[in-house]
Amino acid sequence: MKIALMVAEKPSLAQNLANILSNGKCNTNKGSNSACAVHEWNGTFKGEPVRFKMTSVCGHVMSLDFSGKYNNWDKVDPIELFSCPTEKKEAMPRLRIPAFLAQEARGCDYLILWLDCDKEGENICFEVMACVQQSMKGDILSPLVTFRARFSAITEKDIKAAMMNLIRPNENESRSVDARQELDLRIGCAFTRFQTKYFQGRYGDLDASLISYGPCQTPTLGFCVQRHDEIQTFKPETYWVLRVTASTSEGRELPLEWKRVRSFEKDIANMFLAGIKEIKEATVVSIQAKEKVKPRPTALNTVELMRVASAGLGMGPHHAMQIAERLYTQGYISYPRTETTSYSENFDLIGTLRQQQNSAKWGSDVRALISHGINKPKKGHDAGDHPPITPMKPASESELDGDMWRIYDYITRHFIATLSRDCRYLSTTITFQIGSETFYYTGNTLVDAGYTEIMHWQAFGKDEFVPPLHVDDILRAHDHRLVECQTSPPDYLTESEVITLMEKHGIGTDASIPVHINNICQRNYVNVGSGRRLVPTSLGVVLVHGYQKIDPELVLPTMRTAVEEQLNLIAIGQADFHAVLAHTAEIFRRKFQYFVRSIEAMDQLFEVSFSSLKTSGKALSRCGKCRRYMRYIQAKPARLHCSHCDDTYSLPQNGNVRIYRELKCPLDDFELLSWSSGSKGKSYPLCPYCYNHPPFRDMKKGFGCNSCTHPTCPYGVNSTGVSGCVECDGVLVLDPSAPKWKLACNRCDVIINIFEDASRVAVCETACSACGAQLVSVEYRAERTRLPAALTEMTACLYCEPNFSALVEKHRAVSSRGGGVRGRGGRARGKQRSKQPKDKMAQLAAYFV
């Protein structure tokens, strides 16, 4: 029997599709990668009996990155990133999707692609095809082998129709995604690397280890800063309002509103006041009662859920989506990433509603709704991706904790509200004439609460008083006065408003909007203030103002739209992939070059807000080149800066750095530092210069003296190493912090405590003849000694000397013997040169040989 392999975009969809297509009669096996299940059943395809196998990927199979050496920030000029080679890498290596697909495709005759029907899905089609190319029986490019299902809703009708009308995957749409990926990568990384390196080398208090640029994150930040600027430049204006109170014969007081609303000229306002001041009668000239409607919501999509979570529940969009994801995987709600706000025609509204009729929270509302008949939901937007977000099974507050319940509660109430009536109220406006001036009084009264009974936070307030008046009635007018007011500035944008702006400008997608907002928070460009308002930091402000000075397009939201329009030409087959890519990349390459040339304009802004490295931090240790003190900048990322040489040296990021006994590195004269991860952790000396510029080929960047293979230096591994590590390929090195002596691995976290309270511990030149470890000598003060026979000093092997075994942390010592003790490796002793070259560089060169 022939075999047809079908692939969906995610495991849940594969399961739904398999259920529909097999009429609920499929067998499910766990996939070999434990993430993607395989559903199998027998059916017919092209008039023949066929074995169907339905499985899925998990989103994109591959992601784009630069090739090898171009990922090195130190060796690559960012301008090269516009033209350097790129390569596709497995997007989720842990899941081994390509291998899984290749295995499942073995011996298959047909490939049917059920990826989401958008451009990204089309691109994943081709990723899948590339994975199975070698395994399938036929030619993957043949229209007799590979098919594409086009569906707009996950309903039986739609899915079965799609199966009957298979088409071809759309290569143009896929190529447009390839182009997008490449442009985003090249542009984002080039700007990010340049900015980061430039500003990190100049300022000490940026409080950011990365200063990123991106076609989505930067315009998002732009929105927040634009509002900040509006607030800063706002000038309050004074205006005057004419106020009068009318009293009914029963003595009810009605505050009236002026038809002219307000006047910005005090003299004119005064003139109006003078004109009516003496008139003590307000005549009713008209009464209008109008029914107004607060419409029930449309069905819920992702963006609206994120807005409500932020504005109503105080939850950030990233967090809200994580919660929604959990509710989804546990079966409480439908798929939470959807743009659609319209229920499909065969959506089981009543069935979904019935599941909620026993709820302690809204059961009675639901039962009333069912017995009176539901209202037809409002027609929303059908994006053809997934149904709106709805509850899938009932839940009680006790089974879902905290935020999971709050999100479920909202989703369910929203669902019920979409089937409820609109909220209706009567708005009565009574118009009064006082002399030549017109005034209003408005009172609202509720007609039908409708959906606001279930979404009670939107409920209409108390009924307002509406006096029983008629035209020509005359009321007493009193309390004529002018009230002085001031216009007030707008507030910072709420997260919810930012989401709306992003959606409006097409920045990001429902899945990526929370990521972009999260990015600008974590990169320290904005802070989330009260009411989840996004308040830019000085770094955020300075960045955006800098772009605006150099090239405002870099931060404009229209930039993304313009690029997407170009990409769309590829998608609809009206432009050549290479032409669009080359053209757009060239535009941005020039923008980048201009940006680099003009960076001083942005730097002038940084200068005002941040302090230069010269004045940041405090003096710590001496530079080996000029012998002046360098400054230690503690703010992220921790580093040393020599203002005389204008050099910056990065340091280990977590832990404490202090001066190390004023000792110097024999290679470069830099004063040594001591790094420690805390009182109980490990510590080692490091030379700031060697840490950044490793002197030996076998020493990597970012390591301290405990990894330095200098043949004679007393701080290098050749002098301080004792034996091979018990758990990795590293070397156990003596950590010289008395009185807590220990051996610490120079690669992993293994620490072995030794000789507590000893006054001196040193590593000897001689190795143990039995195990190859270096001998260690220990000295105790007489009153503290732990050695037998009141000995105060001893030299022996840590692992072989029985008298040492009690003084070396047991389990480590035992395991080290059990695992076989290796010599400490590195360069053999005894090769030392008798005379050191005088010149520092000659010295270095000598060691390189």
Place this chain on the structure above:
DNA sequence: GCAAGGTC
């Protein structure tokens, strides 16, 4: 260490 886009 970098983008944005899928998804877990």
